Structure formats: structure tokens, C-alpha cells
Amino acid sequence: MATLEKADLAPIGVLEGIRRRGRPWEDLAAQYGVKNPDPPWKVTLDATCDILAAESCASAEGEAEAAGSVLPVLERRAEEDELSSTLYAGVPFPERQLLALAHSMIRRGLFDEEELARRMKEVQERLTSA
């Protein structure tokens, strides 16, 4: 099984910032008195993981085309296990699943750290602008 090398398990700046300052759902839910055990974004995270593992993706024209998995389940889960017991050991679930997914995607070059930081800033501004 192709999993991340030791060097790939090194901290990634933008994710370290989130690990340190991010407020997990269990804290937010307790503070606001929300009973839902899972954050609203868990279902979209699970969908992202599923779709990245799919063996064919729809092309821009909407036709199914043969393609390898972008991120096979076994590789993602093995890396999540490894990262969950090391870098993200102090982070609760499903936040650590999300950090591990982002980590695996950056290390595979699917996007880079700067792109993620930039996009996070855009999303943050959009969500808090109203």
C-alpha cells in the first residue's frame, strides 16, 4: 500500500494554525447548546472523501471517463490513522479526519499550501460578510 513517507508526515503550516486555534464542534456545540453530535460539514466531508475515492469521475462534458482514484480509501484511511496518532493526536473526530484529508491532498500535490491559505481567507470573508 502506498502511504505517505515519514517526511510527508511533517507539519504543514496552514494546517498547524487550524490545529492550534480551531474550535472543534464539541466545544461549539456545548457553548451554544446544540445537541447535534456531528458538525454540519461532516456530511460534505464524507461526500468529498467518497468522491475522491471513486474510480471514475465525470468529465466537464458530463461523460463518465475511466480514471484512477484520486485518493483511494485504503491510502486515505491509513494516512489518517498515522496522522491521528501523531500530528493530529490532540484533535477530536471528525476534525482530525478533515485535517488528515487536507494533509494527504497537499502532500499529493492536488493543491498547495498557499492555495489553501488563500482559499480559506476568501471563504472566511464570504461567510462572515453578511
Place this chain on the structure above:
Amino acid sequence: MAKVIDEAKKHGHGHEGEHPPAPMVEEVSDFEVLEMAVRELAIDKGLFTAEDHRRWTEYVHSLGPLPAARLVAKAWLDPEFRKLAVKDGVKASLKVGVDWIKSPPTQFGTPSDYCNLRVLEDTPKLKHVVVCTLCSCYPRPILGQSPEWYRTPAYRRRLVRWPRQVLSEFGLQIPPDVEIRVADSNQKTRYMVLPMRPAGTEGWSEEQLAEIVTRDCMIGVAVPKPGVTSNVKLPVHRAVHPVHHHP
């Protein structure tokens, strides 16, 4: 926010004495932002389309343990259906509205839930319990998302070595003369447990029976009991002094 409430009152939707609005988290967390950013970047990079993602989200959102609970209840009530469930779990799933092949957006199963379900029937002398030692394979199309503890290395590693002890930690004491059989899920095959129908449920309807067939009963770490309709809440403990294994 105050403006919205005022508008609701003006239109007769905010009567005094009605249920207050459900509490909600009123801040944007870094994790929420990260999830969106990862998803949007993946779409920008052409890894999938927004439409693909919407369809998958809808599918994931539709998953839950109810179809599996209904399958068990049906099997308790109908001996012929019970035989079908044990012989061909995928075919029996159709009777509770789960099509392992065509329900997922791919129309040919999902990459992480291969289209082969085995229903493991408990007997007075045999107790089944399910695990995935490799990762967290789980019969999601019929049982929904796996619980956190099911994903942990502690459950996965320990269950195959010390099943009786692990089950007792869930509050399930299995007598010494009952064999425990651990089914290890894999990429090809998913398992669910068909537990024994408990005493005290004579004359119950399928709906009544399904209510006591919890997710944990179908993983095999609990058994159905009249009056018990929720899963055990287990804290997930981290190893304080982890032992490092070397190949």
C-alpha cells in the same frame, strides 16, 4: 437576527408560547472554513464537479441504520425472509429499500462499500461481531456512517485478540459456553449481525421490533433488549503511553 424574528412575528409565525427556535452555533469555525476551502479547490482543480458533489452529499445524507433495523425485524417475523437474508444479503436489502448497486450516485456501488453484504445470524451458542482491521469498512448503504470508536485502532486491534473482553467493555457479557466469531470486513465484503430476538417482544409489530435493533446490535457489540432504543455512549480514550510496534 432580531430583524428576521420581527418579520416572522409580523407574518404570524412567531406566536408566544410556541417552541423557541432550536439553538444554533453562531460563529464560523476554522474547520468549517477548511472543509469548504478543500471542497472548492478540488472542484477548481477538476477533481470532481459541484454537481457530482451535491449528488454524493445527498446520498451520504440519506444513509442511516433504519433499513438494517427493518431487515432484522422482518427476519424475526418471517422465517422465509430470514433464510433469504442469510443466503443473499444484497437481495434481502431490496426489501427494505436498499439497492447496493443502483442507490449510490455511481450506479455501480460505491468505492468504499463494495456490493456484497453478508448477514451473520446469531444463535444461542454463537455471537457474531464485526470489525474492519485494515481501516473502517462498514455496511454504510444499509447501516449508515460508522461510529467513531469503530474507526479507532484500539477497537480494530483489540477486538480480534480479545473479543470477550472488548465486548464486556461495551457492557455485553458473553457466557463462556457461547462462541464469539469476529468477522473482518474488507474491500469486497461487508457484514452485519442478525441478533437473536429477545424475550418479551412476543406479538410486537415490525416497527416496534425495529426500534430496539440499534446500530450497536447490528455491529454485534450489543444485543436487543425491550426498552433499549439507543446506543451505548463510549468515550474514546487515547493511549497515554502508546507502545510502538516495529515490523
